[in-house]
Amino acid sequence: MQGSMDVSSGEQTPLGAFLNRIMQRSVLTADEQQAILDLPTQTVHLRGKQDFVHINEQVAYSCLVVSGVIARVGQTAKGARQITSVHLPGEMADLHSAVRPIGLGGMTALCPSTILRISHGAIRQVAARFPAIAEAFWRDCMLESAILLQWLLNVGRRDAQTRLAHIFCEVAVRLGRNRTAACQYDFPVTQEQLGDAAAMTSVHVNRSLRALHARGLLTVTRGRVTIHQWEALARAGEFDPTYLLADMEPHRQERLRISV
Amino acid sequence: MQGSMDVSSGEQTPLGAFLNRIMQRSVLTADEQQAILDLPTQTVHLRGKQDFVHINEQVAYSCLVVSGVIARVGQTAKGARQITSVHLPGEMADLHSAVRPIGLGGMTALCPSTILRISHGAIRQVAARFPAIAEAFWRDCMLESAILLQWLLNVGRRDAQTRLAHIFCEVAVRLGRNRTAACQYDFPVTQEQLGDAAAMTSVHVNRSLRALHARGLLTVTRGRVTIHQWEALARAGEFDPTYLLADMEPHRQERLRISV
DNA sequence: ATCGCTTCACGACCTATGTTATTTCCCGTA
DNA sequence: TACGGGAAATAACATAGGTCGTGAAGCGAT
Numbered sequence: 001m002q003g004s005m006d007v008s009s010g011e012q013t014p015l016g017a018f019l020n021r022i023m024q025r026s027v028l029t030a031d032e033q034q035a036i037l038d039l040p041t042q043t044v045h046l047r048g049k050q051d052f053v054h055i056n057e058q059v060a061y062s063c064l065v066v067s068g069v070i071a072r073v074g075q076t077a078k079g080a081r082q083i084t085s086v087h088l089p090g091e092m093a094d095l096h097s098a099v100r101p102i103g104l105g106g107m108t109a110l111c112p113s114t115i116l117r118i119s120h121g122a123i124r125q126v127a128a129r130f131p132a133i134a135e136a137f138w139r140d141c142m143l144e145s146a147i148l149l150q151w152l153l154n155v156g157r158r159d160a161q162t163r164l165a166h167i168f169c170e171v172a173v174r175l176g177r178n179r180t181a182a183c184q185y186d187f188p189v190t191q192e193q194l195g196d197a198a199a200m201t202s203v204h205v206n207r208s209l210r211a212l213h214a215r216g217l218l219t220v221t222r223g224r225v226t227i228h229q230w231e232a233l234a235r236a237g238e239f240d241p242t243y244l245l246a247d248m249e250p251h252r253q254e255r256l257r258i259s260v
Numbered sequence: 261m262q263g264s265m266d267v268s269s270g271e272q273t274p275l276g277a278f279l280n281r282i283m284q285r286s287v288l289t290a291d292e293q294q295a296i297l298d299l300p301t302q303t304v305h306l307r308g309k310q311d312f313v314h315i316n317e318q319v320a321y322s323c324l325v326v327s328g329v330i331a332r333v334g335q336t337a338k339g340a341r342q343i344t345s346v347h348l349p350g351e352m353a354d355l356h357s358a359v360r361p362i363g364l365g366g367m368t369a370l371c372p373s374t375i376l377r378i379s380h381g382a383i384r385q386v387a388a389r390f391p392a393i394a395e396a397f398w399r400d401c402m403l404e405s406a407i408l409l410q411w412l413l414n415v416g417r418r419d420a421q422t423r424l425a426h427i428f429c430e431v432a433v434r435l436g437r438n439r440t441a442a443c444q445y446d447f448p449v450t451q452e453q454l455g456d457a458a459a460m461t462s463v464h465v466n467r468s469l470r471a472l473h474a475r476g477l478l479t480v481t482r483g484r485v486t487i488h489q490w491e492a493l494a495r496a497g498e499f500d501p502t503y504l505l506a507d508m509e510p511h512r513q514e515r516l517r518i519s520v
Numbered sequence: 521a522t523c524g525c526t527t528c529a530c531g532a533c534c535t536a537t538g539t540t541a542t543t544t545c546c547c548g549t550a
Numbered sequence: 551t552a553c554g555g556g557a558a559a560t561a562a563c564a565t566a567g568g569t570c571g572t573g574a575a576g577c578g579a580t
Binding site for chain 3: 419420463467482
């Protein structure tokens with residue numbers, strides 16, 4: 001349990017990384033930034049494949065990803081799993097649970113991961129105290145919602161290869177990889193987990209991955225993704241990063257114009 | 261353009277219906293309630309099948325459904341459509357766009373509908389002025405997100421009949437139908453639109469609907485849904501209404517405890 | 521090195537759902 | 551009362567992706 005006190009080195013700490021992300025889309029004053037950096041946290045380490053929040057469990061903490069990959073999962077009556085979102089370092093996996101702690105499904109670590117737990121009370125308090133923070137958090141939740149929306153389109157209406165290509169493009173952008181020519185990143189998830197995210201069988205993930213490889217678009221080997229031609233992969237995945245972009249422009253000038 | 265002034269008759273007006281919904285999950289003072297009722301609105305009538313917000317269009321208004329059914333839609337490169345959410349009277353179809361006006365896809369009326377447009381500026385202003393309203397709006401957006409999450413699970417991992425059953429159950433609950441024994445409601449959407457929501461072909465919607473009918477679970481005739489046995493349909497659709505429930509309990513006592 | 525477990529690779533076969541096309545039903549309108 | 555257009559109902563056929571089964575390949579622990 002500690003709050004990062006040094007605002008200048010904020011970018012290096014987990015809370016600093018989170019603040020950084022938030023500020024790509026919202027404008028915050030120094031006070032507000034500090035309030036976020038001062039949130040009390042509790043570090044938790046997780047094994048790979050560890051379900052740490054069960055479906056229908058009601059939690060009192062949100063969880064900030066420090067390292068690894070965290071996923072939210074839903075489950076069918078017959079036990080089929082659907083990963084409904086994936087969270088990378090610097091992201092809050094369930095910020096929304098601060099205002100609505102039910103109906104979020106379970107949470108699991110796709111690989112060995114470290115998270116910071118932050119109590120809902122602290123989050124709601126800082127949001128109530130600083131309206132701009134409330135709006136920033138709200139906006140961050142809506143980014144997540146926009147991603148979810150893309151996933152629904154992806155799963156509902158695209159074929160296997162397109163779907164996977166889209167996912168790999170999205171993760172690349174969210175990891176901040178510059179999308180020019182080739183790039184690579186670590187993404188230590190199994191084909192089974194990939195299937196749970198893309199709503200298909202691990203067998204078919206395997207087939208499709210090899211097909212994408214045969215087309216010269218990307219290579220996935222033991223948790224490392226190599227994109228050979230960004231442009232071609234994005235085309236194959238029908239990927240348009242608009243929904244992920246920083247979007248603070250419309251809000252920059254008019255933050256907090258409280259009349260009266 | 262009018263603001264409903266009479267707070268006592270609030271329940272009857274569209275804004276009153278919206279406020280009502282919000283208050284199922286959040287506690288608001290009389291002032292705050294009034295501030296919502298005073299939001300300036302603009303009425304718009306829509307034909308059935310009218311796309312009134314195009315994909316990637318950036319809007320300056322959120323839209324409150326007065327009557328009819330409004331849907332958000334995404335689209336594939338080959339033109340396949342995916343309905344990503346459906347909105348019934350009393351709901352705000354895109355409240356989230358107030359804080360994040362991009363990446364929400366298009367909006368369309370599934371049948372002749374009436375909406376109220378409310379400017380993003382007005383929404384953000386009332387939210388900044390009353391932290392409790394910000395939290396309430398944020399929470400309402402998260403309910404929508406929880407629904408979206410269920411849709412992803414539904415589309416990704418359930419078969420056609422289960423999927424449709426789930427949708428009909430959800431709509432029944434959202435329309436406030438009491439879920440005991442039989443019930444019916446108007447839901448004037450075509451099988452094609454149903455297919456766009458459930459991620460399948462209209463042909464297969466037809467097949468599956470007849471199968472559900474043959475199982476004695478429900479009848480769908482020209483925009484009217486009749487559920488014959490709620491329990492059985494809910495079981496067939498693996499429907500658990502938890503994610504839709506009013507959930508203000510944890511927030512009731514501790515609203516706005518701003519510690520300086 | 522060797523064991524044991526997990527993940528990856530791949531083949532054979534099966535089925536839920538998509539595709540395409542035609543017919544029937546409904547309902548508003550002339 | 552007949553006409554016209556959109557939905558709904560069906561039928562025949564095609565296919566993407568699921569299921570089941572078997573090895574091979576990594577990799578960590580002994």
